[in-house]
Amino acid sequence: MCDEGKKPSIRDNPEIRRTGESGIGMTRYVHGYSKREMRRLREQSAILSDLLHDGTRYEPGRRVLEAGCGVGAQSVILAARSPEARFTAVDLSAESIARAKAAVRSSGHAAGTFLRADIHALPFEDGAFDSVFVCFVLEHLDDPGAALRELKRVLRSGGDITVIEGDHGSCFWHPETAASRRVWECMIRAQALHGHDSRIGRRLTPLLRGAGFSVRRCGPRWVYGDALRPGLLDGMVNQIIVPMVQTAKERALAAGWADEAVWRRGIRDLERSGVPPEGTFFYTWFKAEAVKE
Ligand SMILES: C[S@@+](CC[C@H](N)C(=O)[O-])C[C@H]1O[C@@H](n2cnc3c(N)ncnc32)[C@H](O)[C@@H]1O
Secondary structure, three states: OOOOOOOOOHHOOOOOOOHHHOOOOOOOOOOOOHHHHHHHHHHOOOOOOOOOOOOOOOOOOEEEEOOOOOOOHHHHHHHHOOOOOOOEEEEOOOOOOOOOHHHHHHHOOOEEEEEEOOOOOOOOOOOOOOEEEEEEOOHOOOOOOHHHHHHHHOOOEEEEEEEEEEEHOOOOOHHHHHHHHHHHHHHHHHHHHHHOOOOOOHHHHHHHHOOOEEEEEEEEEEEEEEEOHHHHHHHHHHHHHHHHHHHHHHHHHHHOOOOOOHHHHHHHHHOOOOOOOOEEEEEEEOOOOOOOO
């Protein structure tokens, strides 16, 4: 990394080491690795597949690094859309990596290479990849700028990076109640407690430029569900949003941001926004494409 000498390494942070799975410095990941969360990641990628992957295809033989692959929810889509590209996927979680590999195998595509590694210190040579793909990961990092610089290091000159991130500040729904807004804010606060930015989507262009990339495209990819799109509405609210907010419950209650009764009411109200004819829900992800010149 270009400025490693100036900042203490992420591995020197005792909090990160304490929460680590083992040797690798583990950033605190707000959503955790429960079976429910793994299911949510798979359902989320299926619901958003066309919206988020539109425009992303890799030519045969292209060496593509997927950074922070989780349980392979995006890996399966990437492999299906670009079956002859050569994928390498990394994640901090050994269990997620094993699941990602199994998911790609059982989808009938070439498995590629799966490795446990930290995005901040990748075990690859400079210029090892032609393309990098990152989805829903920068929002969980202590230093997304440093991670982007490390990704740039392993990209060859002329190589490209695609980054997709959400922005929790872009979200609104109906009916909106004080309790549903409260549990949503708890989710944002729980992530902020780790020093992580759940509103990072709007920062993609400055972050990429700050890491030295030349940004070619960046823009919102929004989803809106209502009674005219009941399947999308239900998927958004009940398969993506509510299970994601639930991952913050323990922290929110422990911190005293809500009590059990408020939490239950907030979740129930949030669920109501997924029920037609009254319910509506809107959220925006951001997708950026940039090049290492
Ligand atoms: C929200 S999940 C997204 C997974 C996948 N990209 C997807 O869209 O389904 C975020 C993933 O980033 C991983 N992660 C967090 N910090 C990381 C780091 N420093 N290095 C590598 N992976 C990391 C987590 O383990 C988790 O699997």
